[in-house]
Amino acid sequence: xxxxxxxxxxxxxxxxxxxxxxxxxxxxxxxxxxxxxxxxxxxxxxxxxxxxxxxxxxxxxxxxxxxxxxxxxxxxxxxxxxxxxxxxxxxxxxxxxxxxxxxxxxxxxxxxxxxx
Amino acid sequence: xxxxxxxxxxxxxxxxxxxxxxxxxxxxxxxxxxxxxxxxxxxxxxxxxxxxxxxxxxxxxxxxxxxxxxxxxxxxxxxxxxxxxxxxxxxxxxxxxxxxxxxxxxxxxx
Numbered sequence: 001x002x003x004x005x006x007x008x009x010x011x012x013x014x015x016x017x018x019x020x021x022x023x024x025x026x027x028x029x030x031x032x033x034x035x036x037x038x039x040x041x042x043x044x045x046x047x048x049x050x051x052x053x054x055x056x057x058x059x060x061x062x063x064x065x066x067x068x069x070x071x072x073x074x075x076x077x078x079x080x081x082x083x084x085x086x087x088x089x090x091x092x093x094x095x096x097x098x099x100x101x102x103x104x105x106x107x108x109x110x111x112x113x114x115x116x
Numbered sequence: 117x118x119x120x121x122x123x124x125x126x127x128x129x130x131x132x133x134x135x136x137x138x139x140x141x142x143x144x145x146x147x148x149x150x151x152x153x154x155x156x157x158x159x160x161x162x163x164x165x166x167x168x169x170x171x172x173x174x175x176x177x178x179x180x181x182x183x184x185x186x187x188x189x190x191x192x193x194x195x196x197x198x199x200x201x202x203x204x205x206x207x208x209x210x211x212x213x214x215x216x217x218x219x220x221x222x223x224x225x226x
Contacts, residue, residue, distance in 0.1 A: 004159075
């Protein structure tokens, strides 16, 4: 069974640029969530995708957008990068356990984004 | 809005000690609670998941309890080892999201 993978591992961008981060879900999982973790903080929920549709969104501006593909892999896109976007970006995959509830979430190793 | 608080923020203990990490949350309408471990600069490793209808879960030297009505959970680590050194995060599941605390940074010295 393959775990959750993310690419790239590290990324350096400058203010105003755009970035795409990628995530491959664990085998058999149909839900992917993205989180932003600033240094010294807990992860903050960005959004979740279930079967290619957005299924919830945290308090992040529209320049944070995502996609989920038929194979349940996912992308996080961030436009017009700001210095405060520097963080560890984590994705997690899971399966639906019941109405609005999910089984255990499994996290990838993260992508460290630095915005200069 | 759900808020999760973890106490203490940091903890340093000698090897062999039993210890308790605390987590509290403001909204008791949760589906489940999960404890994670995070090594520096790394992703999250799930340790234990407690469904909202359950009171506790155990895995090896780890035991987690949940009191949903009072909005509290504890993670008990028995006979701590230097390899347990990491940040421990508590997260509660609401509608389609996990809300995390800031974590407890644990250092176990030999």
